[in-house]
Amino acid sequence: GDSVTQMEGPVTLSEEAFLTINCTYTATGYPSLFWYVQYPGEGLQLLLKATKADDKGSNKGFEATYRKETTSFHLEKGSVQVSDSAVYFCALSGRSAGNMLTFGGGTRLMVKP
Amino acid sequence: GAGVSQSPRYKVAKRGQDVALRCDPISGHVSLFWYQQALGQGPEFLTYFQNEAQLDKSGLPSDRFFAERPEGSVSTLKIQRTQQEDSAVYLCASSFPLMAAAATDTQYFGPGTRLTVL
Numbered sequence: 001g002d003s004v005t006q007m008e009g010p011v012t013l014s015e016e017a018f019l020t021i022n023c024t025y026t027a028t029g030y031p032s033l034f035w036y037v038q039y040p041g042e043g044l045q046l047l048l049k050a051t052k053a054d055d056k057g058s059n060k061g062f063e064a065t066y067r068k069e070t071t072s073f074h075l076e077k078g079s080v081q082v083s084d085s086a087v088y089f090c091a092l093s094g095r096s097a098g099n100m101l102t103f104g105g106g107t108r109l110m111v112k113p
Numbered sequence: 114g115a116g117v118s119q120s121p122r123y124k125v126a127k128r129g130q131d132v133a134l135r136c137d138p139i140s141g142h143v144s145l146f147w148y149q150q151a152l153g154q155g156p157e158f159l160t161y162f163q164n165e166a167q168l169d170k171s172g173l174p175s176d177r178f179f180a181e182r183p184e185g186s187v188s189t190l191k192i193q194r195t196q197q198e199d200s201a202v203y204l205c206a207s208s209f210p211l212m213a214a215a216a217t218d219t220q221y222f223g224p225g226t227r228l229t230v231l
Contacts (some may be wrong), residue, residue, distance in 0.1 A: 005154075036150030036222075043117075044156070044204065044222040089155050093218075099210075100146055100169065101220060 002027040006090045006104035013080055013111050021075040021107045023064075023090035031092040033057075033066050034101065038087045047075075047088070080111045105110040115139075117223035119205050125229045126195045134190045134226045138207030144190050146220060147180055148204040156204050162188060163210075195230045202227050 006023045013019060025031065035047040035057070048057030053068035062077045073090060090104040118137045126132050138145050144163055148156035149172075154169070155212040158172040164185035177196075192199055206220040 034219075044206075045222040046157075046219050046221075049219065099144075099218065100158040100161055100172075101148075101156070101206075102158070105155045106153075 001037050002031065002092060002102045004090050004092055004102055004104035006088075008105055009087075009108035011107060011109050015082055015111055016079045017111075017113050019075070019077040019080045019084075019109065021066070021088055021090075021109070023073045023075065025071050025073065025090075025092050027071075027092055027102075029094060030068075031094045033064070033072070034091045034093065035062070035064055035075050036089045036091060036103075038089065039089070040086070041101055044089065054077075080109070082111045082113055085109055085111045095108060114227055117205055117207055117221050119203075119226050121226060122224060123227050123229075125231065127231055128195060128197060130195050131191065131193045132195055132228065134192075134203050134228070136137075136188045136190070136205030136207075136221075136223060138186065138188070138205070139209075139221055142182040142207035142209045142221075143185075144218070144220075145182060146206045146208075146209045147188070147190050148206065149174075150202040150204055150225070159190070159203075165166070192228075197230050200228055200230045 003026045032051045034049045036044045037047045048059040050057040050066035056065045091101045147159040150156040161169040162182045176194045179191045202225040204225045205223045208218040208220045
């Protein structure tokens with residue numbers, strides 16, 4: 001079945017550092033890929049998505065490119081801020097009926113001033 | 114309302130009690146999903162509705178779990194005879210599919226209900 005593997009955290013960075021959170025997936029067909037973020041005390045929010053190979057999703061300075069050849073969707077940001085501290089989830093949606101999301105285990109990011 | 118709402122936000126139950134968790138999706142959203150998120154893990158799919166029809170319940174962990182959406186809007190997830198392993202955050206999400214096979218659609222999540230079974 002479908003699965004998502006993302007790097008374990010916590011990831012601790014200083015403000016303005018470069019961020020990469022790795023995400024790889026296993027799926028049949030051509031899934032859509034998502035990054036969701038969960039800020040402390042809040043619900044899951046969509047950060048960005050890509051729906052076909054080579055698409056790049058971007059939002060709030062974050063970006064991720066759908067790489068079919070490496071089955072990856074790594075999240076990057078050039079300069080993190082303290083306010084980016086949160087848990088980040090990589091997810092995929094297959095083309096089966098219902099299109100439920102399959103999530104990775106989440107990566108906690110802590111940004112220190 | 115502007116987003117997906119869930120109630121109660123927190124629920125403490127004694128082992129063996131029945132609980133009911135409510136989800137109000139975004140108005141007009143056809144699809145509704147329930148997920149279970151254990152502490153420190155990613156959400157896991159439980160069940161899916163399209164309008165009032167429950168099209169997939171493959172993720173429900175046992176027959177103690179039951180979900181309904183009788184009028185195609187509000188949904189209730191019921192857990193009978195709760196067990197300690199049921200302790201988790203239960204998330205509801207809704208989406209408005211733009212086409213029949215809409216894996217591209219964004220799911221909008223509610224804040225979740227944190228269930229603690231003692």
